[in-house]
Amino acid sequence: xxxxxxxxxxxxxxxxxxxxxxxxxxxxxxxxxxxxxxxxxxxxxxxxxxxxxxxxxxxxxxxxxxxxxxxxxxxxxxxxxxxxxxxxxxxxxxxxxxxxxxxxxxxxxxxxxxxxxxxxxxxxxxxxxxxxxxxxxxxxxxxxxxxxxxxxxxxxxxxxxxxxxxxxxxxxxxxxxxxxxxxxxxxxxxxxxxxxxxxxxxxxxxxxxxxxxxxxxxxxxxxxxxxxxxxxxxxxxxxxxxxxxxxxxxxxxxxxxxxxxxxxxxxxxxxxxxxxxxxxxxxxxxxxxxxxxxxxxxxxxxxxxxxxxxxxxxxxxxxxxxxxxxxxxxxxxxxxxxxxxxxxxxxxxxxxxxxxxxxxxxxxxxxxxxxxxxxxxxxxxxxxxxxxxxxxxxxxxxxxxxxxxxxxxxxxxxxxxxxxxxxxxxxxxxxxxxxxxxxxxxxxxxxxxxxxxxxxxxxxxxxxxxxxxxxxxxxx
RNA sequence: GGCGGCAUAGCCAAGUGGUAAGGCGACGGUCUGCAAAACCGUUAUUCACCGGUUCGAAUCCGGUUGCCGCCUCCA
Numbered sequence: 259x260x261x262x263x264x265x266x267x268x269x270x271x272x273x274x275x276x277x278x279x280x281x282x283x284x285x286x287x288x289x290x291x292x293x294x295x296x297x298x299x300x301x302x303x304x305x306x307x308x309x310x311x312x313x314x315x316x317x318x319x320x321x322x323x324x325x326x327x328x329x330x331x332x333x334x335x336x337x338x339x340x341x342x343x344x345x346x347x348x349x350x351x352x353x354x355x356x357x358x359x360x361x362x363x364x365x366x367x368x369x370x371x372x373x374x375x376x377x378x379x380x381x382x383x384x385x386x387x388x389x390x391x392x393x394x395x396x397x398x399x400x401x402x403x404x405x406x407x408x409x410x411x412x413x414x415x416x417x418x419x420x421x422x423x424x425x426x427x428x429x430x431x432x433x434x435x436x437x438x439x440x441x442x443x444x445x446x447x448x449x450x451x452x453x454x455x456x457x458x459x460x461x462x463x464x465x466x467x468x469x470x471x472x473x474x475x476x477x478x479x480x481x482x483x484x485x486x487x488x489x490x491x492x493x494x495x496x497x498x499x500x501x502x503x504x505x506x507x508x509x510x511x512x513x514x515x516x517x518x519x520x521x522x523x524x525x526x527x528x529x530x531x532x533x534x535x536x537x538x539x540x541x542x543x544x545x546x547x548x549x550x551x552x553x554x555x556x557x558x559x560x561x562x563x564x565x566x567x568x569x570x571x572x573x574x575x576x577x578x579x580x581x582x583x584x585x586x587x588x589x590x591x592x593x594x595x596x597x598x599x600x601x602x603x604x605x606x607x608x609x610x611x612x613x614x615x616x617x618x619x620x621x622x623x624x625x626x627x628x629x630x631x632x633x634x635x636x637x638x639x640x641x642x643x644x645x646x647x648x649x650x651x652x653x654x655x656x657x658x659x660x661x662x663x664x665x666x667x668x669x670x671x672x673x674x675x676x677x678x679x680x681x682x683x684x685x686x687x688x689x690x691x692x693x694x695x696x697x698x699x700x701x702x703x704x705x706x707x708x709x710x711x712x713x714x715x716x717x718x719x720x721x722x723x724x725x726x727x728x729x730x731x732x733x734x
Numbered sequence: 735g736g737c738g739g740c741a742u743a744g745c746c747a748a749g750u751g752g753u754a755a756g757g758c759g760a761c762g763g764u765c766u767g768c769a770a771a772a773c774c775g776u777u778a779u780u781c782a783c784c785g786g787u788u789c790g791a792a793u794c795c796g797g798u799u800g801c802c803g804c805c806u807c808c809a
Contacts, residue, residue: 289809302809332807414804420736421805463807485809490737515809524803553757554747558740559802569746569758579771619748622756629773636773705767712769723770
């Protein structure tokens with residue numbers, strides 16, 4: 259099934275046709291490494307991780323490039339404040355980034371370039387823009403002239419005149435037009451610098467992405483992604499720089515993900531509603547976070563709360579319990595029972611994902627699959643040996659595309675239980691003792707005592723279930 | 735002020751012209767000592783509001799209201 263992608267450029271879904279057959283080049287704006295990553299970064303990384311996984315699953319030969327911005331005003335400011343070099347600071351947070359990505363199960367990109375390691379290429383591109391009169395020098399800095407680039411504003415749907423009329427453009431006397439942006443910044447004392455024809459300075463923010471993307475993927479990218487907030491000015495400026503330099507379309511498909519909000523507000527430090535991935539890793543299993551962040555379409559805002567975590571946890575538990583059930587049921591069936599259900603599921607999964615990476619619909623299909631399998635096993639609790647492989651292969655597909663269902667069901671369900679136990683402050687030995695007491699009471703039909711133990715545990719957040727194999731517990 | 739987005743049941747949420755997916759919750763049932771889990775059934779004649787186009791609209795167009803984002807660093 260052909261993939262359709264919603265292209266920010268024209269706000270329509272379009273069939274995905276790469277420039278060079280099955281070879282696909284995708285560039286995603288990574289992070290500026292001056293602080294810990296938050297849940298908003300997690301969403302963006304997960305969204306593009308899933309897009310990369312799906313493209314590969316569909317057989318595309320993908321080259322995925324995701325950069326680190328490791329020289330920039332915020333990094334320098336923070337490094338100076340902490341009395342360390344910009345390099346030491348950025349390296350520290352790159353390390354933290356990898357820790358978080360590892361936790362979330364996000365695959366590495368094929369190339370992860372750093373701005374500071376591409377200074378010669380950046381200088382070359384600035385030179386080229388100077389030569390073509392798209393850029394000018396002023397006081398040792400170099401600016402891009404937005405008026406010289408005829409398509410300026412085409413991605414974000416803005417007009418230069420309208421923006422100048424707006425009250426919030428910065429005033430900078432060295433610029434010819436307030437919207438012009440720095441390609442090269444002359445460094446102040448105490449800031450990192452590199453020699454250039456214009457000054458000892460450092461690159462502007464936007465130029466690094468134009469340089470590194472084309473350096474690794476060529477002048478036209480199939481896909482360029484990032485958060486919605488990057489549409490203007492960052493991506494608009496990238497288009498201007500790149501198309502002015504190479505005279506070919508910069509990007510075929512622009513993909514932008516929506517924000518994560520908390521109580522419907524964008525996360526920001528000033529609002530104090532900032533949740534880091536590190537903090538969350540104590541609260542939630544990584545697959546729960548992935549499921550939560552993939553449960554809404556990537557372009558919509560997603561609101562984050564303890565309730566939505568709980569929903570995601572319940573959903574994931576349901577999937578693993580179904581999987582475990584298939585494993586545990588007798589393998590006596592003479593004919594496979596799950597093949598029809600599973601092949602239907604795989605088709606629907608592909609249909610959902612090919613429709614602009616609709617992970618929300620894909621997840622709904624996993625729920626439907628779960629219901630159908632449970633129904634079948636309720637009617638007759640047995641499968642054929644082949645059914646185990648069938649369900650495993652379907653879950654393997656889910657794992658490859660969405661990055662969930664990677665764990666052994668027994669281990670997952672156990673870890674969820676124990677994670678919950680710590681949170682509500684119940685000691686495992688105490689719990690097991692209470693369960694034993696209740697078993698004894700039930701044996702002698704002292705249901706009053708049995709029920710009171712169950713009620714007590716329920717009040718403390720533990721639900722018991724009696725099965726033919728004994729009493730099981732789980733957190734409510 | 736300019737540009738853009740969103741408004742679907744108690745909650746989360748899919749759905750861009752063909753007669754409202756999925757999950758959570760709630761209620762009834764099967765099962766159970768009773769429960770839980772699982773399964774079955776019920777839970778939006780209707781998609782913020784008002785007009786219009788159409789044989790037909792949650793979906794397209796115009797307007798109104800509310801919320802949000804971008805225009806300054808931002809995933």
